[in-house]
Amino acid sequence: MQTTFAPKDKVGRRFALLEAATSVFAERGFEAATTREIAERAGCAEGLIHRYFAGKRGLFLAILEHKGQHAAETYLENVPEKDTVREEIEAILLFELDSKWEKRDFMRISVAEASIDPAVGAAVRDGIQARQVEFIASRLRRHQHGGRIRPDVDVVSIAYAINGLGFSVGFMNRVAFARSRAETEKIIHQAAAALARGISTEEARR
Numbered sequence: 001m002q003t004t005f006a007p008k009d010k011v012g013r014r015f016a017l018l019e020a021a022t023s024v025f026a027e028r029g030f031e032a033a034t035t036r037e038i039a040e041r042a043g044c045a046e047g048l049i050h051r052y053f054a055g056k057r058g059l060f061l062a063i064l065e066h067k068g069q070h071a072a073e074t075y076l077e078n079v080p081e082k083d084t085v086r087e088e089i090e091a092i093l094l095f096e097l098d099s100k101w102e103k104r105d106f107m108r109i110s111v112a113e114a115s116i117d118p119a120v121g122a123a124v125r126d127g128i129q130a131r132q133v134e135f136i137a138s139r140l141r142r143h144q145h146g147g148r149i150r151p152d153v154d155v156v157s158i159a160y161a162i163n164g165l166g167f168s169v170g171f172m173n174r175v176a177f178a179r180s181r182a183e184t185e186k187i188i189h190q191a192a193a194a195l196a197r198g199i200s201t202e203e204a205r206r
Contacts, residue, residue, distance in 0.1 A: 010052075013042070013044050013048055013052075014052050016042040016043060016044060017038065017039070017042045017044055017048065017049060017052065017053070017059065018059075018062060018063055018066055019042070020038050020039075020041035020042035021033070021038045021042075021059050021060070021063060022063055022106060023041065024037055024038050024041060025060065025063075025106060025109050026105035026106040026109065027105070029109055030056075030060060030109050030112075030113055033056070035049045035050075035055070035056050035059075038056075038059070057117075057119075060113065060120070061119060061120065061123050064110070064120065064123040064124060064127055064128065065123060065127050067127070067128055068123070068126075068127025068128040068130075068131055069127070069131075071127075071128050071131040071132050071135070072131050072132075072134065072135045074099075075092075075095070075132070075135045076135070078095050078099075079091050079092055079095045079139075081139065081142070084148070084196070084204070085140075085143050085148050085149060085196040085199065085200050085204060086192050086193055086195075086196035088139055088140070088143060089162060089191075089192040089195055089196055090188060090189060090192040092136055092139070092162060092166065093162070093165060093166055093169060093170075093188045093191070093192060094185070094188060096166030096167070096169065096170040097166075097169055097170045097174065097181070097184060097185070097188065098170075099170065100166070100167070100170025100171040100174065100175065101170065101174050101175065104171070104174075104175045107171055107175070108175070110124060111171070129163060132163050132166075133156065133159045133160055133163050134159075136159035136162050136163060137155045137156045137158075137159035140153075140155040140158055140159060140199075141155050143204075147201060147203065147204075148200060148201060148203075148204040149199050149200060149201065149204070150199060150200070150201050153199045158195070158199060161195070162195070165191060169184050169187055169188055169191075173187065
Protein backbone atom coordinates (compact mmCIF):
# COMPACT_ATOMS: atom_id res chain seq x y z
CA MET A 1 0.00 0.00 0.00
CA GLN A 2 1.45 3.34 -1.05
CA THR A 3 1.66 6.26 1.31
CA THR A 4 -0.59 9.24 0.59
CA PHE A 5 1.13 12.60 0.99
CA ALA A 6 -0.26 16.08 1.44
CA PRO A 7 0.34 18.28 -1.62
CA LYS A 8 3.26 20.16 -0.04
CA ASP A 9 4.61 17.45 2.25
CA LYS A 10 8.26 17.66 1.15
CA VAL A 11 9.54 16.31 4.50
CA GLY A 12 7.28 13.26 4.31
CA ARG A 13 8.23 12.48 0.72
CA ARG A 14 11.92 12.96 1.42
CA PHE A 15 11.78 10.60 4.42
CA ALA A 16 9.79 8.02 2.42
CA LEU A 17 12.46 8.08 -0.29
CA LEU A 18 15.23 7.61 2.29
CA GLU A 19 13.40 4.64 3.83
CA ALA A 20 12.61 3.06 0.46
CA ALA A 21 16.14 3.57 -0.84
CA THR A 22 17.66 2.00 2.28
CA SER A 23 15.61 -1.14 1.65
CA VAL A 24 16.21 -1.27 -2.11
CA PHE A 25 19.96 -0.68 -1.78
CA ALA A 26 20.17 -3.44 0.84
CA GLU A 27 18.25 -5.86 -1.36
CA ARG A 28 19.72 -5.04 -4.78
CA GLY A 29 23.08 -3.43 -4.11
CA PHE A 30 23.92 0.10 -5.16
CA GLU A 31 24.59 -0.52 -8.85
CA ALA A 32 21.55 -2.74 -9.46
CA ALA A 33 19.12 -0.50 -7.56
CA THR A 34 17.10 1.82 -9.77
CA THR A 35 15.58 5.18 -8.95
CA ARG A 36 12.34 3.96 -10.52
CA GLU A 37 11.99 1.08 -8.05
CA ILE A 38 12.90 3.34 -5.13
CA ALA A 39 10.32 5.92 -6.16
CA GLU A 40 7.62 3.27 -6.65
CA ARG A 41 8.28 1.78 -3.24
CA ALA A 42 8.17 5.22 -1.63
CA GLY A 43 4.97 6.14 -3.47
CA CYS A 44 6.64 9.19 -4.99
CA ALA A 45 7.45 10.49 -8.45
CA GLU A 46 10.87 9.40 -9.69
CA GLY A 47 11.75 12.99 -10.53
CA LEU A 48 11.74 13.88 -6.82
CA ILE A 49 14.92 11.83 -6.34
CA HIS A 50 16.73 14.15 -8.72
CA ARG A 51 15.05 17.24 -7.29
CA TYR A 52 15.78 16.43 -3.64
CA PHE A 53 19.02 14.48 -3.91
CA ALA A 54 20.49 15.14 -7.39
CA GLY A 55 20.29 11.46 -8.27
CA LYS A 56 20.98 8.01 -6.86
CA ARG A 57 24.44 8.79 -5.48
CA GLY A 58 23.13 11.84 -3.66
CA LEU A 59 20.29 9.76 -2.25
CA PHE A 60 22.78 7.23 -0.90
CA LEU A 61 24.84 10.00 0.71
CA ALA A 62 21.66 11.45 2.24
CA ILE A 63 20.90 8.08 3.84
CA LEU A 64 24.35 8.06 5.45
CA GLU A 65 23.86 11.62 6.67
CA HIS A 66 20.49 10.68 8.15
CA LYS A 67 21.97 7.66 9.93
CA GLY A 68 24.77 9.83 11.28
CA GLN A 69 22.32 12.37 12.69
CA HIS A 70 20.65 9.61 14.70
CA ALA A 71 23.76 7.63 15.69
CA ALA A 72 24.14 9.09 19.20
CA GLU A 73 20.40 8.86 19.79
CA THR A 74 20.46 5.17 18.87
CA TYR A 75 23.29 4.52 21.33
CA LEU A 76 21.49 6.40 24.11
CA GLU A 77 18.32 4.37 23.57
CA ASN A 78 20.07 1.00 23.53
CA VAL A 79 23.20 1.25 25.71
CA PRO A 80 22.45 2.13 29.35
CA GLU A 81 25.25 3.48 31.53
CA LYS A 82 27.26 0.88 33.46
CA ASP A 83 29.02 1.01 36.82
CA THR A 84 32.43 -0.29 35.71
CA VAL A 85 34.71 0.44 32.77
CA ARG A 86 34.69 -3.17 31.65
CA GLU A 87 30.90 -3.37 31.71
CA GLU A 88 30.68 -0.09 29.78
CA ILE A 89 32.95 -1.33 27.00
CA GLU A 90 31.19 -4.70 26.89
CA ALA A 91 27.78 -3.05 26.58
CA ILE A 92 28.94 -0.88 23.68
CA LEU A 93 30.52 -3.80 21.85
CA LEU A 94 27.52 -6.10 22.40
CA PHE A 95 25.27 -3.40 20.99
CA GLU A 96 27.55 -3.15 17.96
CA LEU A 97 27.34 -6.92 17.56
CA ASP A 98 23.54 -6.80 17.33
CA SER A 99 23.33 -3.54 15.39
CA LYS A 100 25.81 -4.52 12.69
CA TRP A 101 24.09 -7.89 12.23
CA GLU A 102 20.66 -6.30 11.98
CA LYS A 103 21.88 -3.82 9.34
CA ARG A 104 24.26 -6.24 7.62
CA ASP A 105 22.79 -5.99 4.11
CA PHE A 106 22.98 -2.20 3.96
CA MET A 107 26.40 -2.27 5.63
CA ARG A 108 27.76 -4.55 2.91
CA ILE A 109 26.84 -1.88 0.38
CA SER A 110 28.18 0.96 2.52
CA VAL A 111 31.55 -0.71 3.09
CA ALA A 112 31.91 -1.57 -0.59
CA GLU A 113 31.01 1.95 -1.74
CA ALA A 114 33.18 3.63 0.91
CA SER A 115 36.19 1.68 -0.36
CA ILE A 116 35.86 3.09 -3.89
CA ASP A 117 34.13 6.45 -3.42
CA PRO A 118 35.87 9.09 -1.26
CA ALA A 119 32.60 10.99 -0.81
CA VAL A 120 30.93 7.93 0.71
CA GLY A 121 33.96 7.26 2.90
CA ALA A 122 33.91 10.85 4.14
CA ALA A 123 30.17 10.64 4.85
CA VAL A 124 30.65 7.52 6.96
CA ARG A 125 33.68 8.99 8.73
CA ASP A 126 32.34 12.46 9.46
CA GLY A 127 28.69 11.56 9.88
CA ILE A 128 28.37 8.14 11.47
CA GLN A 129 31.78 7.28 12.94
CA ALA A 130 32.43 10.74 14.40
CA ARG A 131 29.15 10.69 16.31
CA GLN A 132 29.69 7.13 17.50
CA VAL A 133 33.15 8.03 18.77
CA GLU A 134 31.79 11.14 20.46
CA PHE A 135 29.23 9.02 22.32
CA ILE A 136 31.79 6.39 23.39
CA ALA A 137 34.21 9.11 24.53
CA SER A 138 31.48 10.71 26.64
CA ARG A 139 30.85 7.40 28.38
CA LEU A 140 34.57 6.91 29.04
CA ARG A 141 34.88 10.50 30.23
CA ARG A 142 32.18 9.82 32.83
CA HIS A 143 34.32 7.02 34.26
CA GLN A 144 37.41 9.23 34.10
CA HIS A 145 35.65 11.95 36.07
CA GLY A 146 34.53 9.27 38.52
CA GLY A 147 38.13 8.19 39.15
CA ARG A 148 37.82 4.80 37.40
CA ILE A 149 39.93 5.72 34.35
CA ARG A 150 43.40 7.21 34.75
CA PRO A 151 43.59 10.99 34.14
CA ASP A 152 46.42 10.56 31.60
CA VAL A 153 44.27 8.40 29.29
CA ASP A 154 43.16 10.06 26.03
CA VAL A 155 39.55 8.87 26.02
CA VAL A 156 38.97 10.00 22.42
CA SER A 157 41.75 7.73 21.14
CA ILE A 158 40.38 4.83 23.19
CA ALA A 159 36.90 5.60 21.81
CA TYR A 160 38.25 5.26 18.27
CA ALA A 161 39.80 1.91 19.22
CA ILE A 162 36.50 0.67 20.68
CA ASN A 163 34.63 1.90 17.62
CA GLY A 164 37.03 0.03 15.34
CA LEU A 165 36.71 -3.10 17.46
CA GLY A 166 32.92 -2.80 17.25
CA PHE A 167 33.13 -2.82 13.46
CA SER A 168 35.49 -5.79 13.57
CA VAL A 169 33.38 -7.96 15.86
CA GLY A 170 30.01 -6.79 14.58
CA PHE A 171 30.59 -6.77 10.85
CA MET A 172 33.82 -8.53 9.94
CA ASN A 173 33.57 -11.45 12.38
CA ARG A 174 29.84 -12.10 12.15
CA VAL A 175 29.01 -11.01 8.60
CA ALA A 176 32.19 -11.27 6.52
CA PHE A 177 33.85 -14.19 8.34
CA ALA A 178 30.66 -15.97 9.50
CA ARG A 179 31.92 -16.58 13.03
CA SER A 180 29.30 -17.73 15.51
CA ARG A 181 27.74 -15.32 17.96
CA ALA A 182 29.08 -17.33 20.90
CA GLU A 183 32.65 -17.14 19.57
CA THR A 184 32.31 -13.43 18.87
CA GLU A 185 30.88 -12.72 22.33
CA LYS A 186 33.91 -14.47 23.85
CA ILE A 187 36.17 -12.12 21.89
CA ILE A 188 34.16 -9.15 23.15
CA HIS A 189 34.39 -10.16 26.80
CA GLN A 190 38.13 -10.77 26.62
CA ALA A 191 38.82 -7.58 24.66
CA ALA A 192 36.71 -5.48 27.03
CA ALA A 193 38.55 -6.91 30.01
CA ALA A 194 41.96 -6.19 28.46
CA LEU A 195 41.04 -2.64 27.46
CA ALA A 196 39.56 -1.90 30.87
CA ARG A 197 42.68 -3.15 32.66
CA GLY A 198 44.87 -0.99 30.46
CA ILE A 199 43.08 2.29 31.15
CA SER A 200 41.63 1.84 34.64
CA THR A 201 43.02 3.25 37.87
CA GLU A 202 44.46 0.88 40.47
CA GLU A 203 41.31 1.21 42.57
CA ALA A 204 39.04 0.31 39.65
CA ARG A 205 41.07 -2.82 38.84
CA ARG A 206 40.49 -4.34 42.24
